[in-house]
Amino acid sequence: KNEVEQSPQNLTAQEGEFITINCSYSVGISALHWLQQHPGGGIVSLFMLSSGKKKHGRLIATINIQEKHSSLHITASHPRDSAVYICAVTNGGGADGLTFGKGTHLIIQP
Amino acid sequence: DGGITQSPKYLFRKEGQNVTLSCEQNLNHDAMYWYRQDPGQGLRLIYYSQIVNDFQKGDIAEGYSVSREKKESFPLTVTSAQKNPTAFYLCASSIWAGNTEAFFGQGTRLTVV
Numbered sequence: 001k002n003e004v005e006q007s008p009q010n011l012t013a014q015e016g017e018f019i020t021i022n023c024s025y026s027v028g029i030s031a032l033h034w035l036q037q038h039p040g041g042g043i044v045s046l047f048m049l050s051s052g053k054k055k056h057g058r059l060i061a062t063i064n065i066q067e068k069h070s071s072l073h074i075t076a077s078h079p080r081d082s083a084v085y086i087c088a089v090t091n092g093g094g095a096d097g098l099t100f101g102k103g104t105h106l107i108i109q110p
Numbered sequence: 111d112g113g114i115t116q117s118p119k120y121l122f123r124k125e126g127q128n129v130t131l132s133c134e135q136n137l138n139h140d141a142m143y144w145y146r147q148d149p150g151q152g153l154r155l156i157y158y159s160q161i162v163n164d165f166q167k168g169d170i171a172e173g174y175s176v177s178r179e180k181k182e183s184f185p186l187t188v189t190s191a192q193k194n195p196t197a198f199y200l201c202a203s204s205i206w207a208g209n210t211e212a213f214f215g216q217g218t219r220l221t222v223v
Binding site: 004030031035040041042043044045048050086090096097098099100101102 | 154198
């Protein structure tokens with residue numbers, strides 16, 4: 001079973017700062033997801049990666065398959081970015097869905 | 111628009127009562143999943159279904175039951191046997207089991223008092 005670790009668990013930063021959230025996993029995967037969860041629980045899918053880098057607005061996600069590591073970056077952070085960010089992996093060939101990290105609770109102060 | 115609908119968003123029940131959480135998708139996906147989230151823990155798999163009329167237990171299936179009579183619907187029943195039912199429940203789907211792209215519902219927060 002894959003083990004997914006995220007760091008940091010909690011992060012408080014000032015508006016405008018560059019944010020990095022890290023995710024590592026123990027077993028080879030077919031894809032990695034970054035999700036955003038706002039207070040109240042609703043989950044939004046931000047990225048799905050199997051290699052390289054993706055960018056959407058101020059968000060950038062990278063993955064290094066050899067090192068089993070991914071990062072989510074937020075540029076020019078804003079208080080509306082405050083949320084829990086969750087990393088999840090699809091186990092290669094597995095039919096039993098995703099394995100999730102515990103999440104990173106991000107607070108951006110004005 | 112295609113997507114996954116979970117209802118209701120918030121649900122309150124008395125201890126000892128069974129409660130059924132709804133999950134409907136109009137994406138024509140074969141595979142559907144139920145996950146549970148507790149404070150400080152990652153989402154964990156309760157049950158999954160690869161195709162209509164078929165489902166398998168996940169990591170924490172005790173105290174839960176599911177059915178998959180229709181492709182678009184995968185309801186989860188939290189039974190009175192579930193010792194700690196208060197949690198956030200998330201439904202997800204993918205076009206087929208093992209496919210990398212997953213779609214998520216908005217979740218249901220269940221509180222049992």
